[in-house]
Amino acid sequence: MTQPFKDTILEEAISWIESDQQVALATVVQTWGSSPFQIGSKMIINEKGNFLGSVSGGCVETSVITECVELIKNKNSFKKIDFKISDENAWNEGLACGGEMTVFIEQIN
Amino acid sequence: MKIEILKEIIKKKSSDEQFAVLTNLSNGSSEIYKLGIPLSKNFINYKNEIENYYNLKKSGIINNTEILIQNYIKPIEVIIIGAVHIAQYLIKFLKDLNFDVTVVDPREYFTTKQKFQNIKIINKWPEEFFKNIQSNSNTALITLSHDPKIDEPALKHALKKKFFYIGALGSKKTHDNRCKRLKDEGFNDKEIDSIHGPIGIRLGGKSAPEIALSIVAQLVSETNKYKNL
Numbered sequence A: 001m002t003q004p005f006k007d008t009i010l011e012e013a014i015s016w017i018e019s020d021q022q023v024a025l026a027t028v029v030q031t032w033g034s035s036p037f038q039i040g041s042k043m044i045i046n047e048k049g050n051f052l053g054s055v056s057g058g059c060v061e062t063s064v065i066t067e068c069v070e071l072i073k074n075k076n077s078f079k080k081i082d083f084k085i086s087d088e089n090a091w092n093e094g095l096a097c098g099g100e101m102t103v104f105i106e107q108i109n
Numbered sequence B: 001m002k003i004e005i006l007k008e009i010i011k012k013k014s015s016d017e018q019f020a021v022l023t024n025l026s027n028g029s030s031e032i033y034k035l036g037i038p039l040s041k042n043f044i045n046y047k048n049e050i051e052n053y054y055n056l057k058k059s060g061i062i063n064n065t066e067i068l069i070q071n072y073i074k075p076i077e078v079i080i081i082g083a084v085h086i087a088q089y090l091i092k093f094l095k096d097l098n099f100d101v102t103v104v105d106p107r108e109y110f111t112t113k114q115k116f117q118n119i120k121i122i123n124k125w126p127e128e129f130f131k132n133i134q135s136n137s138n139t140a141l142i143t144l145s146h147d148p149k150i151d152e153p154a155l156k157h158a159l160k161k162k163f164f165y166i167g168a169l170g171s172k173k174t175h176d177n178r179c180k181r182l183k184d185e186g187f188n189d190k191e192i193d194s195i196h197g198p199i200g201i202r203l204g205g206k207s208a209p210e211i212a213l214s215i216v217a218q219l220v221s222e223t224n225k226y227k228n229l
Helices: A009-018 A061-073 B003-013 B044-055 B085-096 B126-131 B148-160 B172-184 B189-193 B208-227
Strands: A023-032 A042-046 A051-053 A078-083 A100-108 B019-024 B030-033 B067-072 B077-081 B100-104 B120-122 B139-143 B165-168
Touching: A009 A023, A009 A042, A009 A051, A009 B003, A023 A061, A023 B067, A042 A061, A051 A061, A061 A078, A061 A100, B003 B019, B003 B030, B003 B067, B019 B044, B044 B067, B077 B085, B077 B148, B085 B100, B085 B208, B126 B148, B139 B148, B139 B208, B148 B165, B148 B172, B165 B208, B172 B189
Parallel strands: B077 B100, B077 B139, B100 B120, B139 B165
Antiparallel strands: A023 A042, A023 A100, A042 A051, A078 A100, B019 B030, B019 B067
């Protein structure tokens, strides 16, 4: 069960920043159908694509990491990404479970 | 998100009191919210909706808006009566599932620190323990001592405070006797039926970790029902 009081991902984000890494935070903000992760599930990603935490059962992590690395590189502050099974990239980044989800990514600065 | 907000969230988490993090998904701004704290211009137009989600302890994007609310709600407290062998396995499961755990047992020789690391162990009789803590429906009770003089004061307290989950270890016969005693003490059938006894779902196992698993499965199922009320 997700319990934000017990999740230590934000503490990890601070320690990454303190060791001079650039960090983006990805959060599940909306889900439909059988998407496995709850709203509020989080993942942090640095400029090299290293990550911690998760936003799905591994289905969309790769895309989220790529998007976050881009976000950091382009110095953008945030982006909302919708993942749907009907996307043309479904094979690569669709949720095999048939669910849909929206992930909000933002740079921490 | 500003690093200052992130640090403030971490600070707030240490208090165990409910708060929420608001994010305006159309401009990326975030702030911390608690009931009664004034909202900034990014969120003030949604005051009623935010309050409503906060009170319902609901997280997500508020309908027809770009406002995300993430509620930080105090973890559910599980009180275990009886620092017995099963409790050791139970604690492992409960920690991974993000419950707060307290073990109460007046018998000091049952609660040596080696057996229970990083866990709140209270060497008191349940009556005395409950006098000093705030407990409410957001609490679960698991009695494992199957000694009536340790378990039953805790069960009575949990029934009065309407804990959302009450489970008592013991055979069917032990439980029937327990129910009779509670009835004699004035508890009604509905209250007595709310006790899960014998505790746990039917797994068929007899070892301590199997019993712990059957208890934890029942607790998680009841917790999810309770949270979706």
